[in-house]
Amino acid sequence: xxxxxxxxxxxxxxxxxxxxxxxxxxxxxxxxxxxxxxxxxxxxxxxxxxxxxxxxxxxxxxxxxxxxxxxxxxxxxxxxxxxxxxxxxxxxxxxxxxxxxxxxxxxxxxxxxxxxxxxxxxxxxxxxxxxxxxxxxxxxxxxxxxxxxxxxxxxxxxxxxxxxxxxxxxxxxxxxxxxxxxxxxxxxxxxxxxxxxxxxxxxxxxxxxxxxxxxxxxxxxxxxxxxxxxxxxxxxxxxxxxxxxxxxxxxxxxxxxxxxxxxxxxxxxxxxxxxxxxxxxxxxxxxxxxxxxxxxxxxxxxxxxxxxxxxxxxxxxxxxxxxxxxxxxxxxxxxxxxxxxxxxxxxxxxxxxxxxxxxxxxxxxxxxxxxxxxxxxxxxxxxxxxxxxxxxxxxxxxxxxxxxxx
Numbered sequence: 001x002x003x004x005x006x007x008x009x010x011x012x013x014x015x016x017x018x019x020x021x022x023x024x025x026x027x028x029x030x031x032x033x034x035x036x037x038x039x040x041x042x043x044x045x046x047x048x049x050x051x052x053x054x055x056x057x058x059x060x061x062x063x064x065x066x067x068x069x070x071x072x073x074x075x076x077x078x079x080x081x082x083x084x085x086x087x088x089x090x091x092x093x094x095x096x097x098x099x100x101x102x103x104x105x106x107x108x109x110x111x112x113x114x115x116x117x118x119x120x121x122x123x124x125x126x127x128x129x130x131x132x133x134x135x136x137x138x139x140x141x142x143x144x145x146x147x148x149x150x151x152x153x154x155x156x157x158x159x160x161x162x163x164x165x166x167x168x169x170x171x172x173x174x175x176x177x178x179x180x181x182x183x184x185x186x187x188x189x190x191x192x193x194x195x196x197x198x199x200x201x202x203x204x205x206x207x208x209x210x211x212x213x214x215x216x217x218x219x220x221x222x223x224x225x226x227x228x229x230x231x232x233x234x235x236x237x238x239x240x241x242x243x244x245x246x247x248x249x250x251x252x253x254x255x256x257x258x259x260x261x262x263x264x265x266x267x268x269x270x271x272x273x274x275x276x277x278x279x280x281x282x283x284x285x286x287x288x289x290x291x292x293x294x295x296x297x298x299x300x301x302x303x304x305x306x307x308x309x310x311x312x313x314x315x316x317x318x319x320x321x322x323x324x325x326x327x328x329x330x331x332x333x334x335x336x337x338x339x340x341x342x343x344x345x346x347x348x349x350x351x352x353x354x355x356x357x358x359x360x361x362x363x364x365x366x367x368x369x370x371x372x373x374x375x376x377x378x379x380x381x382x383x384x385x386x387x388x389x390x391x392x393x394x395x396x397x398x399x400x401x402x403x404x405x406x
Contacts (some may be wrong), residue, residue: 132373144385206295214261233319268304284357
């Protein structure tokens with residue numbers, strides 16, 4: 001397809017740079033320029049697609065739900081105005097104050113509407129990671145969280161994303177973590193510590209992995225979520241951490257910790273990594289870079305940014321949505337996938353593109369062996385939100401959606 005070839009050529013040209021002492025910085029700058037080129041062109045492409053979809057539906061006598069004038073463009077957190085960031089922070093605080101929908105018999109640790117989302121993630125972690133449904137499941141997860149902010153807490157904006165590469169050299173100083181009133185809370189206080197040692201889930205093979213430390217490690221004491229109470233988890237996967245009661249679903253109140261720093265961000269989610277991600281020719285290779293390879297140090301941007309946040313609950317995959325920054329990270333995951341899909345729309349919205357390859361099955365890295373993922377499989381949000389089929393969430397401009405990313 002002509003559009004796809006043009007975009008791929010932009011990506012391919014992005015790192016054609018000479019040598020010299022500044023080659024690493026020059027390569028990052030070239031990758032950044034390539035990504036910005038893709039962003040501009042995919043924006044034009046999505047507008048064309050929305051117009052074509054709307055015209056086809058009207059020809060059939062159906063009024064389209066997604067049109068150019070209704071299309072929402074979601075933005076990076078740091079690009080929001082101060083007033084917009086404050087409104088978002090207030091909405092998250094509101095969600096943390098609303099009562100839970102999860103019965104105490106199902107999760108005694110769920111004390112707020114915010115916790116409903118953590119419970120859903122805890123319960124499904126081993127069937128939504130290294131699986132065929134990983135990307136669509138989390139797309140819907142972020143959508144339902146955003147819907148709760150808007151419909152239950154009066155938020156008038158949309159879920160912002162965290163542009164990992166933009167702040168890779170010092171994420172702790174970014175608008176997300178700088179500890180200002182418009183941030184999502186500061187870094188943890190600095191304590192002398194080693195980096196986390198992550199372990200595979202109980203009952204799975206693979207050894208421990210030592211990761212580098214950030215520049216925090218202690219309690220978050222600045223910004224809107226200073227001294228925030230975490231109620232659920234941890235579940236496991238972080239060596240040396242005492243698991244919470246009832247498999248992480250019990251009540252285990254403790255203060256929010258973070259260990260934000262550049263080591264993980266620059267290693268796993270710099271501009272070159274993002275450019276290489278967008279250049280992957282098929283979903284299998286895209287996923288192997290994006291989500292990483294289980295039980296190895298190649299944990300990809302997905303794991304790399306989770307461990308850029310680190311701390312508690314951030315470093316526990318199961319309970320990681322308990323840190324408010326989780327949602328900006330996974331919005332960026334969705335942004336990258338939506339860009340990549342539009343590089344070859346004829347093949348990248350299909351069931352076969354999703355369920356072929358290493359992570360095409362319904363269990364964690366196909367352990368135990370399981371069937372493939374299909375479009376009619378249900379994305380079950382539990383008490384957090386509504387359920388939907390995978391096939392309904394493959395495009396951000398059809399079904400229940402009408403959005404894209406700047």
